[in-house]
Amino acid sequence: MRILTGIQPSGAAHLGNYFGMMRPAIELQEQGQAFYFIADYHSMTSLFDPEERRANTRGVALDFLACGLDPGRTVFFRQSDVPEVTELAWILSTLTPMGLLERCHSFKDKTARGISPNHGLFAYPVLMAADILLYDAEVVPVGKDQKQHLEVTRDIAIKFNQTYGDTFVVPEPRIREDTATVPGTDGQKMSKSYGNAIEIFMAEKALRKRVMGIVMDSRGIDEPKPDAAENLALRFLKLVAPKETTDEVVERLQAGGYGYGDLKKTLFAHLWDYFGPAREKRAALEADPNYVDRVLADGADRARAIARPVLQRARRACGLE
């Protein structure tokens, strides 16, 4: 089984990235040949600071490695180290109806937030299709926000195969229902670009502050909270604490005499512990300044070896060779 996924270097990895994509992807490594990459070309649609892109690329790579991505087994690379993907994106764009892209929620959401869209943002799903099809990927672990992009990829692959003959593998998304959409501290979808993220390797003080800033209702400590099982801080706690802990916290909230401040302190402690081992691993990896570069260079070689013949197959199919 060929597994592939990507993450943009647009900020540090957060709980949504971790539970929606990274953890499932790390688990899938054992079940086939995995290709995981840092989508730096994609980040260009919304990030315009070169130093920040460099720093985030290294940072997100460290985040993923610290969480258990095994670069001996998995091909871990930077998207732009295989520039062949941009040629394939062009080829695919000629088979992509405008209407298909106009209907994409992520594009519509971004423009609705007042971002004035560049062509790259509009064409984003075509580059994503190229990412996936270039490696003959069969399974793509992602959060729910990417579901529609996977549908676009499938449509494009099918259209290419119909037009030029059987060339591409038609991939399947792999979305975990329980963590498909992790909310942010404001209750909307957690995202690097919404200012509502809890980053998994935040410094202690910053993490405490972010947790204390989770938006709750105004009921005081003494009031019983019968709907406690649904509240936002509890949804986070469920991700990182054992069931006995969350059950006990729900009971105490329901009974009254236990406030949101207490809940948030418990949440902070569990978050801090949950990512403790990965935090230590990250510090150890970071101590070797060239480690990430070596991993990504090796990944680029292995990725290119797969990508080149697939691109050639596509070029031949459509008459470029």
Ligand code: ADP
């Ligand atoms: P962001 O939206 O924060 O910029 P990315 O677009 O780089 O993050 O997403 C990387 C991966 O993490 C994708 O598979 C995406 O579906 C997943 N993901 C991002 N945010 C969430 C979330 N809040 N809940 C679940 N999965 C998420």
Ligand code: TRP
């Ligand atoms: N668009 C994805 C996101 O923002 C990142 C990504 C780029 C990706 N190319 C991909 C994910 C290919 C899976 C497969 O989350």
